[in-house]
Amino acid sequence: MIATMHLTRSDTRLLAVAVAAMAAAAVAHFASIGGTVAPFAVSAIALALLAALVGRSVEALGDRLGAGATGVLQSALGNLPELFVVLFALKSKLYEVATATIVGSILANVLLVLGLAFIAGGLKNGTQKFEQASVRRICQMLVLSVAALTVPALTAQLHTPAAGHERTLSIVVSILLLLLFAASLPASLKRPEGEAGRVNEAPADHEGPRWPLKVAIGMLAFAGVAAAFVSDWFVDALTPAMDSLGISQAFAGLVIVAIAGNAVENVVGVQLAYRNKPDVAMSVILQSPVQVAMMVAPALVLLSPLVGASFTLVLPPLLLAVLLIAVFITVLVVLDGASDWLEGATLVTLYAMIAVAFWWG
DSSP states (O other): OGGGGGOOHHHHHHHHHHHHHHHHHHHHHHTTOSTTTHHHHHHHHHHHHHHHHHHHHHHHHHHHHOHHHHHHHHHHHHTHHHHHHHHHHHHTTOHHHHHHHHHHHHHIIIIIIHHHHHHHHHHHHSSEEOOHHHHHHHHHHHHHHHHHHHHHHHHHHTTOTTTTOHHHHHHHHHHHHHHHHHHHHHHHHSOOTTHHHHHHHHHHHOOSOOOOHHHHHHHHHHHHHHHHHHHHHHHHHHHHHHHHHTOOHHHIIIIIIHHHHTHHHHHHHHHHHHTTOHHHHHHHHHHHHHHIIIIIHHHHHHHGGGGTOOOOOOOOHHHHHHHHHHHHHHHHHHTTSEEOHHHHHHHHHHHHHHHHHTTTO
16 A cells, blocks of 8 residues: 555556456456457456566666666576476476476577667667676676586587486586576675766656655566466467467477467667666576576476476487577677667567577477
């Protein structure tokens, strides 16, 4: 109740519509109303509205916590859908969907979302510059984590003496990645020099009353958890649609499920770039694939036995190749500390090419 006192009329309207859409998605899911179309459409709308709500919360947090801390917190909540979606896929023995979703989540952020953010920010604000030190650190973690994910796959493909022990190797790699992720948090949460001054100037540009910290965190937590549930309903509605339309498991996981699970980052990152907040946008967008590689994928390896599955980090050759290409191109594009719409168009085009390559499986 007290939280609504700090919300503008626009905030309250967005919250009400998002809750209504989530309720409609729940009814369509549990009551099986509308065949295969209504549950899919309503869940997609609910995801988009919840993502917009997260965007408001992240912007409020960004003025207080700094780009790094905001990116870590938002990405952690934003990646909940991937965790739940893949666990449900593993429970249903849809291993191809599960593996493709992990890779697709990384590709969607480093190519599609980052590209759209560059396009939106570039067309609205011209060339945007962002803090290079923090971006360089995130890119280093991204390269290291993706390199670690290649070890089990290369072990299986090259028939080394460790071949046949991919499950054990995946567990060891997962534990080491989780430890590395924990060790990286202090650096991720640290504010760059000079950012504090920019934070103090932020209230002058903020429209309407600023949300108190507790309200912003509470709204972000609600929207993130709600997005996880709605993502599950979305994927459940997608399964019969996938069968009727003849969509392959690989394409469904790499593109459709990955984009649905990343709906939060899709809206938030583009929104922040459009509002000329490139530092926070870059942190939000790039922290997500780092967390997928260093936290979500390892967690799935360790949690998969709980749903009666045995998940490993062994990626098929083509998935492994496109993952390495995407990360290399992304690092090459962002290390100069500036972005424009043409770079964004290049990233989106590459994403479209990769997506088409997996249409047939």
